[in-house]
Amino acid sequence: MGEVVLRVEDLAARFDGRTIFEHVSFEVRRGEVFVILGGSGSGKSTLLKRVIGLYPPAEGRVAILGEAMEGLSGEARNALLRRIGVMWQSGALFGSLTLAENVGVPLEQHTDLPPEARALVARAKLGLVGLADAAGRLPAEISGGMAKRAGIARAMALDPPILFLDEPSAGLDPITSAGLDALIKQLARDLGTTFVVVTHELQSILAIGDRCIMLDKAARGMIAEGDPRQLREESDNKVVRAFFRREVLD
Ligand SMILES: Nc1ncnc2c1ncn2[C@@H]1O[C@H](COP(=O)(O)OP(=O)(O)O)[C@@H](O)[C@H]1O
Numbered sequence: 001m002g003e004v005v006l007r008v009e010d011l012a013a014r015f016d017g018r019t020i021f022e023h024v025s026f027e028v029r030r031g032e033v034f035v036i037l038g039g040s041g042s043g044k045s046t047l048l049k050r051v052i053g054l055y056p057p058a059e060g061r062v063a064i065l066g067e068a069m070e071g072l073s074g075e076a077r078n079a080l081l082r083r084i085g086v087m088w089q090s091g092a093l094f095g096s097l098t099l100a101e102n103v104g105v106p107l108e109q110h111t112d113l114p115p116e117a118r119a120l121v122a123r124a125k126l127g128l129v130g131l132a133d134a135a136g137r138l139p140a141e142i143s144g145g146m147a148k149r150a151g152i153a154r155a156m157a158l159d160p161p162i163l164f165l166d167e168p169s170a171g172l173d174p175i176t177s178a179g180l181d182a183l184i185k186q187l188a189r190d191l192g193t194t195f196v197v198v199t200h201e202l203q204s205i206l207a208i209g210d211r212c213i214m215l216d217k218a219a220r221g222m223i224a225e226g227d228p229r230q231l232r233e234e235s236d237n238k239v240v241r242a243f244f245r246r247e248v249l250d
């Protein structure tokens, strides 16, 4: 097993006194595909935002690549955040920019690379996600699945060791969604990139997840942690069983 690249301890999220989740703790190791799952409204996106420090100050502790987020501010914090890639649920690309230009945006913001070098890196990233031939197209000229791939390429622009994806397969047809799962697995295997993927799609979870945690709205926190295939067979929590077996909860 690789070293721990993300450690979350006793994290909580509350809005206006309402607890969304509390006592959330887990570790992610290098090269893993780690899945955060749970029903709609269970706090998956909120957890992601807390973990990457979008909602300071967080209640609890988060360490990314061995550095405690709570202790960082200003430039040190930005430097750490540049080392993680994020693709949000909306995953919006800039509509007036080509795919290559979209992938070049983080490079323009965070590096001193000249335009020709940025274009080369952008094309290489698009190649990784199977979009080498679409580099010159505008977002309006590609399919939903291609847009997700381009979003992943953009999140990978700065070679982050950890990539966070919020519901990457939302709104995709099953075949395109399976293609995206295959891409995530391939990138994890070939590049050693660690993925933290938020999803509630059972087939994706079983296909890509090395380990997972499950959030539950009623429990206001984690109700399961482990290998998703093992949880499906062995969990004695009835919500977890119902989720993994796609059964009605009585
Ligand atoms: N900024 C916010 N202010 C108030 N409530 C919020 C905010 N963000 C999320 N919530 C609430 O937190 C709960 C969990 O939301 P979310 O994390 O988006 O769930 P999920 O991604 O699992 O569907 C929801 O009840 C949502 O309304």
Ligand SMILES: [Mg+2]
Pocket (backbone or CB within 6 Å): 044, 045, 046, 089
């Ligand atoms: Mg969400």
